[in-house]
Amino acid sequence: MSHPSKSQQRFPFRALVHVQRNYRKLPPITQTIRPIEENGSLQSPLSIINVDIKCETPQLNENNFWDKLHEHIASQTLEYNNDHGNQKTPNKIVRIFVSSTFTDFFNEREVLIKKVFPALRDEMEPAGIQIIDCDLRWGVPKDSTTEQTILTCLEELDRCFEDNGQPFFIGLVSDKYGWVPKLNELPKNIIERYRWIDEASITLMEFIHGAFRTHNPNAFFLIRKSENILSNLPDKYKDKFRDKDEFNQSQIQELKNQLPKIFPPEQIFHYDCFYNGLDSSTGRERVKIDGLHEFEEQARKFLIQAIQKWYPANFTNTSSLDTEQKQMNTFLLNKTQYFVDRPNEFSFLFKYITGDHKDLTLISPTDTTSENAQPFLALTGRSGDGKSILLGKFVLNIEEKFQNKFFLFYYFLDGAFHANASHFMLTSLKQKLDKYLEENNLISPKTGERLKITDDTFLSDAIGLLPIPLLIIVDGLDKGDIHHNRKYKEEFPFSNLNELMTDHTYIIISCETNLKLYETILNHIHYNLQLQPLTIEQL
Structure with missing residues (x-):
């Protein structure tokens, strides 16, 4: 990583994630630091949060440094090697941390961001895996202090540990060692x-923290063969691709030598590429490197295999219903990652599904001939008010904290749109009910046999056998109704309300108030939660 004074700003400074890891005390990597007295007093230009003594440390040559580093790594316990993170739901978030010096790896990072990670998302989404790339090129403002710079990087790695147990770590190595902060500059x-x-x-500390100490099986190191680049690079750019300092040069060379001693061959890949002129298309002149196809392919291949090994349950042979559910859940994880807390609305939703309706306002149908069904809940608001995000977060909360308290069926049309969504939802609900009845050995009290999914009364009979409340959440049903001519009363769930609504069934439907779906809702007795736009204070 480059010095903070040389970093570029693209996005606002990200919030730091404070994670306290219970590492045991370890022997120091160098001799104990001792204070030096000058004129009878301690001299220190540092602030109170920093080390408050001037320090003298023995100079290490590269051999001594790496010997000490190997001792340091060997003294670690593999306490996180079998820990796959704190995620309890079947769908998983996979965070991929990219570590390198910055001025020389712009091209490779662009390949990762624009080619490898999008392809990986397409590959992983059906398995219920959400990919989040942690590229800190633009995450550190140029005026950051040393402490802010280091914490931004290492706490992002801590977050990877929390979610995945072992980070999915991409280390890029060439001819720059990176910024070396002085020990007396560190808090x-x-x-x-x-x-x-x-x-x-x-950069090396990122390698040590994210990969070396735990012998991380999810770490992959791509080492660039830079002869072709350095021999053709204009002189004014050579310092961006190669260290001038002799110690740094020896350190980066020794890092290349040491990696095979720490990791097996399948976690290291050497690739070639070539200089192809200068590119100013982004408004800033940059060195253009081509020939990165093999780099792209190997990075993608390793990550796919590593994720499959780490979360094998997500890749077992599953039915189309399970695949659809995983895709929907991945959509919700992506949709809700920027959720803004709405405690009042969450409380309203929980009151509805737990039967606490005394404070909820019941809206009677405008059509007095409408059937007298159990009230459902309409979540209304304008486009962009956050209906899908709120319901998505609500669904994930139910799955995590109340998994066995409800028979949950949900469908977000933005997550998996089908031309005939009504038929698909009804079929999916029946299949899910049939699977639940089979797994729990629930049979018909009338016949003493399992219900047949093909029977006309299957839906109502199956709901009657459920020992827990049925919760149905449908979002975006009015998507695609550009001509406002849909007959929603003939579509799920309205077409099946008489079968669906029992004293332990709860249905939540979102809609916009200016579309025809809302008119259909007004023809049924229901509760209404009107979603208000977020205020500036909430954002």
Whole structure:
């Protein structure tokens, strides 16, 4: 990673994730630091949060450094090697952390961001895997302090540990060692929390923290063969691709030598590429590197295999129903990652599904001839008010905290649109009910046999056998109704309300108030939750 004064700003500074990991105390990597007295007092230009003594540390040559580093790694316990993260739901978030120096790896990072990760998302979505790439090129403002810069990087890695147990880690290596902060510039909390190693660059500390210490099986190191680039590179750009400092040069060369001693061959790949002139299409002149097809293919291949090995349950042979459910769940994870807390609306939804309706306003149908069914809940609002995000977060909350309290069926048309959504939803609900009855050995009290999904009364009979409440959530039913001529009363769930609504069935439907779906809702007795636009204070 580059020095913070040289970093570029593209997006606002991201919030830091404070994760306290219970690492045990380890022996220092160098000799104990001792204070030096000058004129009878301690001299320190540092602030109170930093180390408050001037330090003298022994100079390490590269061999001594790597010997000490190997001792340091060997002393670690593999406490997280079998930990696959704190995610309890079947669908998983996979965070991919990219670590490298910045000025020399713009092209490779662009390949990862624009080609590898999009292809990976397409590959993983059917298995219920959401891919989040952690590329910190633009995450550190140029005016950041040393502490802010380091914490931004290493706490992002901590977040990867929390979600995945072992980070999915991409390390890019060439001819730059990166910025090496002085030990007396580092706050004590960083030295102790991350067991900082003297003379290590920030990039190497990312390698150590995210991969070396736990012998991370999800780490992949791509080492560029840079002869073709350096021999053709204009002189003014060579310092961006190769360190001038002799110690840094020896360190990066030794890193290449040491990687095979720490990781097996399948976690290391050497690739070639070539200089292809300068590119100013982005408004800033950059070195253009081509020939990265093999780099792209190997990175994608490794990540696919690593994710499949790490979360094998997501890749077992499943029915089309399970695949559809995983895709829907992945859609919800993506949709709700920027959820803004709405406690009042959440409370309203929970009151409805738990039968606490005394404070809810009941709206009677405008058509007095409408059937007298159990009230459902309409979540109304304008386009963009956040109906899908709210219901998506609500669904994920139910799945995580109330998994066995409700028989949950949900459908978000933005997540998996079907031309005949009504038929698909009804079929999917029947299939899910049939599977539940079979798994729980629930049989008809009338016949003493299993219900047949082909029977006309299957839906009402199956709901009657459920030992837990049925909760149906439908979002975006009015999607695609550009001509406002749909007959919603003939579509699910309205076409099946008489079968669906029992004293332990709850249905939530979202809609916009200016579309025909809302007119259909007004013809049924229901509760209404009007969603208000978010205020500036909430954003």
